[in-house]
Amino acid sequence: MINVGIVGFGTVGTGTARILVNNRGLLRERTGVDINLRRIADLDTRRDRGIKLPKGTLTKDAGSLINDPEIDIIVELVGGTTFAKDLMLRAIAAGKHVVTANKALLATHGNEIFSAARKAGVEVGFEASVAGGIPIIKVVREGLVANRIRAIYGIINGTTNYILTKMTDEGAEFSEVLKEAQRLGYAEADPTYDIEGIDSAHKLAILASLAYGARYSVKDVYAEGISWISPMDIDFARELGYKLKLLAIAKEVGGKIELRVHPTMVPEEYLISKVDGVYNAIYVEGDAVGSTLYYGRGAGDMPTGSAVVSDIAEIARGISDKTAGRAAGRQSLSGKKNLMKMDDVMSMYYFRFSALDKPGVLSKISGILGKHHISIVSVIQKGRHASKAVPLVVLTHRAREKDVTRAVREINRLPVVVGKTVFIRVEGKEED
Amino acid sequence: MINVGIVGFGTVGTGTARILVNNRGLLRERTGVDINLRRIADLDTRRDRGIKLPKGTLTKDAGSLINDPEIDIIVELVGGTTFAKDLMLRAIAAGKHVVTANKALLATHGNEIFSAARKAGVEVGFEASVAGGIPIIKVVREGLVANRIRAIYGIINGTTNYILTKMTDEGAEFSEVLKEAQRLGYAEADPTYDIEGIDSAHKLAILASLAYGARYSVKDVYAEGISWISPMDIDFARELGYKLKLLAIAKEVGGKIELRVHPTMVPEEYLISKVDGVYNAIYVEGDAVGSTLYYGRGAGDMPTGSAVVSDIAEIARGISDKTAGRAAGRQSLSGKKNLMKMDDVMSMYYFRFSALDKPGVLSKISGILGKHHISIVSVIQKGRHASKAVPLVVLTHRAREKDVTRAVREINRLPVVVGKTVFIRVEGKEED
Numbered sequence: 001m002i003n004v005g006i007v008g009f010g011t012v013g014t015g016t017a018r019i020l021v022n023n024r025g026l027l028r029e030r031t032g033v034d035i036n037l038r039r040i041a042d043l044d045t046r047r048d049r050g051i052k053l054p055k056g057t058l059t060k061d062a063g064s065l066i067n068d069p070e071i072d073i074i075v076e077l078v079g080g081t082t083f084a085k086d087l088m089l090r091a092i093a094a095g096k097h098v099v100t101a102n103k104a105l106l107a108t109h110g111n112e113i114f115s116a117a118r119k120a121g122v123e124v125g126f127e128a129s130v131a132g133g134i135p136i137i138k139v140v141r142e143g144l145v146a147n148r149i150r151a152i153y154g155i156i157n158g159t160t161n162y163i164l165t166k167m168t169d170e171g172a173e174f175s176e177v178l179k180e181a182q183r184l185g186y187a188e189a190d191p192t193y194d195i196e197g198i199d200s201a202h203k204l205a206i207l208a209s210l211a212y213g214a215r216y217s218v219k220d221v222y223a224e225g226i227s228w229i230s231p232m233d234i235d236f237a238r239e240l241g242y243k244l245k246l247l248a249i250a251k252e253v254g255g256k257i258e259l260r261v262h263p264t265m266v267p268e269e270y271l272i273s274k275v276d277g278v279y280n281a282i283y284v285e286g287d288a289v290g291s292t293l294y295y296g297r298g299a300g301d302m303p304t305g306s307a308v309v310s311d312i313a314e315i316a317r318g319i320s321d322k323t324a325g326r327a328a329g330r331q332s333l334s335g336k337k338n339l340m341k342m343d344d345v346m347s348m349y350y351f352r353f354s355a356l357d358k359p360g361v362l363s364k365i366s367g368i369l370g371k372h373h374i375s376i377v378s379v380i381q382k383g384r385h386a387s388k389a390v391p392l393v394v395l396t397h398r399a400r401e402k403d404v405t406r407a408v409r410e411i412n413r414l415p416v417v418v419g420k421t422v423f424i425r426v427e428g429k430e431e432d
Numbered sequence: 433m434i435n436v437g438i439v440g441f442g443t444v445g446t447g448t449a450r451i452l453v454n455n456r457g458l459l460r461e462r463t464g465v466d467i468n469l470r471r472i473a474d475l476d477t478r479r480d481r482g483i484k485l486p487k488g489t490l491t492k493d494a495g496s497l498i499n500d501p502e503i504d505i506i507v508e509l510v511g512g513t514t515f516a517k518d519l520m521l522r523a524i525a526a527g528k529h530v531v532t533a534n535k536a537l538l539a540t541h542g543n544e545i546f547s548a549a550r551k552a553g554v555e556v557g558f559e560a561s562v563a564g565g566i567p568i569i570k571v572v573r574e575g576l577v578a579n580r581i582r583a584i585y586g587i588i589n590g591t592t593n594y595i596l597t598k599m600t601d602e603g604a605e606f607s608e609v610l611k612e613a614q615r616l617g618y619a620e621a622d623p624t625y626d627i628e629g630i631d632s633a634h635k636l637a638i639l640a641s642l643a644y645g646a647r648y649s650v651k652d653v654y655a656e657g658i659s660w661i662s663p664m665d666i667d668f669a670r671e672l673g674y675k676l677k678l679l680a681i682a683k684e685v686g687g688k689i690e691l692r693v694h695p696t697m698v699p700e701e702y703l704i705s706k707v708d709g710v711y712n713a714i715y716v717e718g719d720a721v722g723s724t725l726y727y728g729r730g731a732g733d734m735p736t737g738s739a740v741v742s743d744i745a746e747i748a749r750g751i752s753d754k755t756a757g758r759a760a761g762r763q764s765l766s767g768k769k770n771l772m773k774m775d776d777v778m779s780m781y782y783f784r785f786s787a788l789d790k791p792g793v794l795s796k797i798s799g800i801l802g803k804h805h806i807s808i809v810s811v812i813q814k815g816r817h818a819s820k821a822v823p824l825v826v827l828t829h830r831a832r833e834k835d836v837t838r839a840v841r842e843i844n845r846l847p848v849v850v851g852k853t854v855f856i857r858v859e860g861k862e863e864d
Contacts, residue, residue: 019578019720029645029767030577127575135575143559143567145462146451147740213461271727274706288451288738289565292728295703296721306720310579323755335461406589 001034002316005065008077009042009058009088012101012128013050015305018076020312021051027309033316039065066094066170073315075308076100081108092116092124092158097324099311101128101304107202110209114333123318127310130203131156131280133303134296135310140210140284147286149211152250153427156203158278158298158389159187160192160226160246164234164263166274168243171231182387186278196225197246197261204248204259207282209248212257213335221248222342224262233352233422234378236393237265240350242426243273249427256340265350267428343402347380348426349374350398353411361416362392368414372407376401389418395426433466434748437497438512439519440489440509441474444533444560446481447737448507451482454743459741465748467796471497494519498526501503505747507740508532524548524556529756531743533560533736539634539650542641546765552645553757555750562635563588563712564736567742570644572716578742579718581643584682585859588635590710590730591626592658592678596666597694597708600675610659615731618710629678629693636680636691639714643682645767653680654774655750656694665784665854668699668825669814672782674858675705681859688772697782699860776822780858781806783828785843786821786826786851796826800846804839806831821850827858 004020006013020027020037028034040053041062057180062078063218065071066087074091076098078084086106091098093116106113106129117124127137131154140149153160159181166177178195181187193199201221208216226246237244242265251258266273266421275281285291296382297303318324355361366376408421436452438445440736452459452469460466472485475492494510498519506523508530510516516537532538538545538561549556559569563586572581587593591613598609610627613619633653640648650704656679671678674697698705703725707713712730717723725770729735750756758810759779787793798808800860812825 015720023578023580023720026580027578030573071834133718133726135571138570138575139567141462142746143570143736143742144736144744146455147457148455149460271703271706274703286565286738288447288455288741290729290732290735292566292726294724294726296724300722303722306576306578306718309720310575313577314574321755321758323753326753407592 001036002053002073003036003038003071004073004075004265004320005039005041005068005071006037006064006075006077007041007065008079009040009044009049010077011301012308013040013077013221014051015301016077016308017049017053018051018302019305019309021053025215027313031313031317033320035312035316036069039068041065042204056081056203066096071096072319073097073312075312076102077308079104080262085109086111088113091115092120095122097123097315097319099123099125099308099315101308103129103199104201109204110217111215114403122350123315123324123418125315127311128304128307130206131282132296132298133306134280134282134294134298136207136282137210138310139294140207143214144284144286144292147288148252150252150285152207152273152288153205153209153283154200154204154282155245155272155275156248156250156280156281156298157194157200157246157281158280159191160200160313161275161280162278163195164188164226164229164244164246167229167378168234171235173231174227174229175328177296181262190303195227197223200246200248200261204250204261208259209255209333213333214337214415215333216259216337220259220337221258222262226263229263232391233424236352237350238268239380240265241265241268242377242394243268244424247427253337253340253346256346257338258340258345259378260342260345263424264381265338265424265426270428345401346398347401348398349396349404350424350426351394353392353394354421356387356416356418357384357390358416364414364416365392365394365411368407368410369394370397370404374403374407377402400422433468434505434751435468435470435503436471436505436507436744437471437500437503438509439467439494439497439508440511441472441475441481441502442509443733444736444740445472445474445509446483447733448509448740449485451484451737453485453733455587459745463745463749465752471500473497480569480580495693498523499529503528504751505529505744506533507744508534511536513537517541517545519543520545521548524552524554527554529555529557529747529751531557531740531747535561535631535634535638539637542638550716551650553754555747556848557747558616558638559743560736562638563714563726564716564728564730564732565738566712566713566726566730568639568726569642569737569757570742571668571726572639576716576721576724579720581682581759582684582717582719583714583716584639584643585704586632586636586680586705586712586714587627587677587707588641588680588712588714588730589632589678590712591623592632594618594710595627595709596658596661596676596678599661600666601665603667605663606661607657611801627659632678632680632693636682636693640682640689641765645765646689646764646769648769648789652769652771654692654694658695663694664823666857667780668784669782670700670814672697672810672827673700674698675700676856677705685772685778687770689770690772690777692774692777695856697858699854700862711827724854732786743753768858777833778830779833780830781828781836781862782858783826783857784854785824785826785849786853787824788819788848788850789816789822790848796846796848797824797826797843800839800842801828804835804841806835
């Protein structure tokens, strides 16, 4: 019998406990190991989570789980990077295998956690840290092991995908939809972490580490959020045949690794464009396998619990096979980062200029774009106002980020340009 | 160093060899094991496959690979169920681990192969047997191990999906598109295996075995092909908001397992409806994880090679960890089949009756349907011909297969009904 201790009896803790209790027999049939939920630590030991647990399972003292010699696996589900980090390191030092859903912890202190685990010869399971129930860690690390990963494009934050979907379907403003998302529990009271792309950046750092064999941290990821997105840009995107999504992108280009999270226009016929609401999807392109996509719920008690329990099951099997801990060495990911500077990233771009409707405006703007090696694919110019600014939309061929920021700075200084220029990166096959 | 021998240097054999040669360094970094492609056996040792191999790698004698004490893993890529079976059993008896892409072999003689492997303490890798490059075996067996699998819906045959996509996009007839598919190499000279749903049935038997813990064979799967599908039905499906796909369905309903392959109308807004051409996709619903979907290329040298090499890598790692062979016991899948009879399957249905345009026809037909407990959701009646038959399309609520076949038999006997009634099962949420 393998004994499990869970620290944190919130949403994911509850889902994990429910699965371990309800599907215990099934797990035994499938893994050949009996997995017993021995203790759960949480400050709130009184609230009824609707799970039947033997008396004495609950405790307020997380330390007692670490000190329990019978417990083989500690599941950290408290979140944050202070108490959680301390808890993980103590559990590892005590020779416990650990499982976590904590992307912030891994994307910030991954090096420390994994090297401690390597030294102690214990496993760190983190399937639940990216994309909830989708087994994307296993897919990238094992299923696609034969592939050089050319690119990963992920919708890996449900909150922002919910907001963008609502904005797209209803033409609503960002702030309006955010409020609704908060009311429904899809967004936190302080939504910064999600809407500014930080959560996606954490998860991307974890995926990229597996894909490219180096330990990337959240600091290596360029992140841009969605709070400045206007329904007008979503409409223009639609007119041009694109959907607007917050994508987390990891890409190998000429031996350099691009890591970036930003609103992205994706051709509407692409499968990932059809991933709506709180769902997640990750597109992975390998040199052998080509295009693949993985779709499912990226959050929630039971989906994330499914991922946590898959780690528990694998470690339990490893303990029974006396191989648990061997994988720790493979998590060193000691390769070079070879990061591409954001300035050097090449992309297609969507621009929305706010210009006065005067003769020669388009010629001035396109002149500056041309000077910075940015060539135009198509233009949408609408509305007629003698004195007010009208939107001028430009879609470009592949251009360098550095050139784009320079051109925009110059264009914003034109007297006929009133208001800040909006630019959004565009993915898809270039048509030329 | 782990030595690999490949038997069968055709499409998948070439892809596998190419990956092992080109990505050898990458595989060593990721797995910690050096995997060496030692021998390849094929009757054609002369054709240039564009891969640089050391002299002496190629041989016509598959037996020499089995007798080579240095070879740890034999990869069977010859196909068929006679020579391949014999080869697999001999390799297993010689204590070699085996990897195969042969769904027909596993869905027909799985019991024999897996029990031999269990006795010999060797692994059988078969990721490549279902859905090519999509790591669906690993996902179902490990990634979703925490879940009771409620349902699997798969587009797992590229040939038929290509044909249906072309028929849908171009309104073309089946026979026309089949010819084109044969010309392009997407369909075999004798296409029966694909177009009659047999290939999908093989793959479904393998997936269902993992999902439901019993050893299902192809004989347990009800299979219906697409050769009788008319563009007219695809058009009516579109009018009703559905796409026509050949789905392989495994489903648990009240403790019984349904296994069936047949043309199916799927709501057009479902993600799986958007899977076109030769691509595969598998929708898996688990009790914890909810809806998930896996998408990618279901065939081809490199995608299938990617799956073969993922098995080789996992076994190689197991050999180096001295655990290879332990998984064999878990492949016994000795549970009860608990098969649902096709007669008892409940589904929504699409009917197309060919009836004379006379008063009272709809009343007669709907009367017979009602008598057999089949209730109507919607009706499309078009065209006016005093003497010729016109199509009468009926969409129903959930009904029992047995009742449907009885009702159709009775309706086909009506004097006003000329020509055979077409019926197609319909998936999706029932609206009532």
